[in-house]
Amino acid sequence: MADEHGLSPTWINENARPFIVFDIADERHFIEVSIRSHTIKVASPRALLAMKMARYARKDYADISSLVTSLELTTADEIADLTIDVLGVESLAIPEGRDDLMLRAAEALRRIARG
Secondary structure, eight states: OOOTOOOOTOOGGGGGGGOOEEEEEOGGGGEEEEEEEEEEEEEEEHHHHHHHHHHHOOOHHHHHHHHHHHTTTTTTTHHHHHHHHHTTOOOOOOOTHHHHHHHHHHHHHHHHOOO
8 A cells, every 4th residue: 555655665653653642542542444454543533533623623624523423422512521531631632621622512513503
């Protein structure tokens, strides 16, 4: 796969670990994917949503909407709780805390409702 995309053969490695801000031992945060003869772990929908909610970049709005819908989350509390559960209550990724997450989650739900 690396050859097909012009990537180094070592492109899948541990170098990204410092940027993973959630508990890598928690199996809810990863799913296993097989690519040819290799099995790798990638972030689960829960972990992806938490990271995208923490960042809350405009370019992530569509992904946030899709993840909220696929995870069947229907309230701002559920979204904030999931984000805090994945990242941790004292995470540096969410310095503004739960109140800010609630505002972001409510906005995300309004975007979903508008379609």
